[in-house]
Amino acid sequence: MSLRRSFLSLVLLAFIAAPAAYGQAKDSPIAFSNLEPITATLVTAPNLGGSSLGSAAGDNPQWLKVEFHFGTTSALTTKYLDSVEFKVWIEGLDLLAKNAPVPGKGVAVALTGSVNYVNVPANKDIYGVFYVHPSSVGRYSGTGGAEDFNRRFNVHMEAYVGGVLMDAIDKRKETDPKWFQPLTVVPNLVFRQDQCVFIIADPDRYPAIKLTPSAGAQ
Numbered sequence: 145m146s147l148r149r150s151f152l153s154l155v156l157l158a159f160i161a162a163p164a165a166y167g168q169a170k171d172s173p174i175a176f177s178n179l180e181p182i183t184a185t186l187v188t189a190p191n192l193g194g195s196s197l198g199s200a201a202g203d204n205p206q207w208l209k210v211e212f213h214f215g216t217t218s219a220l221t222t223k224y225l226d227s228v229e230f231k232v233w234i235e236g237l238d239l240l241a242k243n244a245p246v247p248g249k250g251v252a253v254a255l256t257g258s259v260n261y262v263n264v265p266a267n268k269d270i271y272g273v274f275y276v277h278p279s280s281v282g283r284y285s286g287t288g289g290a291e292d293f294n295r296r297f298n299v300h301m302e303a304y305v306g307g308v309l310m311d312a313i314d315k316r317k318e319t320d321p322k323w324f325q326p327l328t329v330v331p332n333l334v335f336r337q338d339q340c341v342f343i344i345a346d347p348d349r350y351p352a353i354k355l356t357p358s359a360g361a362q
Contacts (some may be wrong), residue, residue, distance in 0.1 A: 145158075172301050172310040174219035174228050177213040182301060184234075185209050186281075189341045198247045204290050207342070208276035210234060210300050210334075213266040225264040227354060229304040232257050232274050233324040234335060235297035238285030241328070253284055254300075254327035257334025261351035272350055275335045275342055284330070300324040316336070339361040 168175050186206040201329050210232065215224060233254040241251035245250045257274055264270065288296060299315040300323075314323075337343055 149288075151186060152358050153312060163203055168217075168311045169309060171219045172305070173216055173225055174264075174305060174310050175217050176303065176313040177215060177299065180213055181313045182210065182212050182299050184297075185211075186290055186294070186314065190344055191296070196270060204278050204282045204285075206290060207278055207340075208234070208281045208290070208293050209342075210271050210274045210276070214270055214272065214303065216264065216266045216270070220266055223266055225266070225305070227260060227262045227305070228264055228310075229258060230272055231302045231304070233300040233329075234274075234276065234293070235324070235327065236293070236330075237286035237297075238328070238330070239286060239339055240283070245323050250286060253330045254324055255280065255333045256283065256331050257336070259336045260354040262354045264351045267280065269359055270351065273337055273342075275337070277335070277340070280333045284296045285360060291303070298323070 171258070185208075186262045187209045188206055202306065212232075232258055236255055237250045238253050239250040241253075244251050255276060259272060259274065261272060276293075280288075281293060285292050298318065300312070302312045303310045314321075332351075335342075336353060337345075337350060338355070
């Protein structure tokens, strides 16, 4: 009986210590957390003294906030990781698509974006974030409304170091690990924190973002 209990304990420990879905790359310095790796919530933008003449957001004034939880691993032997790029696919439904296979049923889409964090400190609890404008949330939320982005639609996230895939995770577990690939990609609608009004929110919560050099930079 004691041997059996020892075996079960080892199996349980192995399960707990197992990397996130899809498996981490060997000797990866970065990994998604097994505890709430991705959360999607609807949030109101900070009030910066906007106009009262109307809203470009339509009926839904809330942004979609997609926050992800990750950390460095024992493979990182320095105090900082130079750079890590995160790519995101946010599932949605476009009811206005003209190429819908079934009229009125829409087309399954993936809103895509990426962020490159630099000088990431060695830490088990680090967070990153993406945002989607209210008008895009309304356009791609299907018939269920904006809440579908949290209740129904999935999110896929990948982490790259030096251009090499290090880890990947989904908000919800899927039977097909490549579920996001057949979706119609809609690029340039997912914002980094520095690309939207949330640049002033939680300035110390997320790592520094690698900025794109200006056209005249040397």
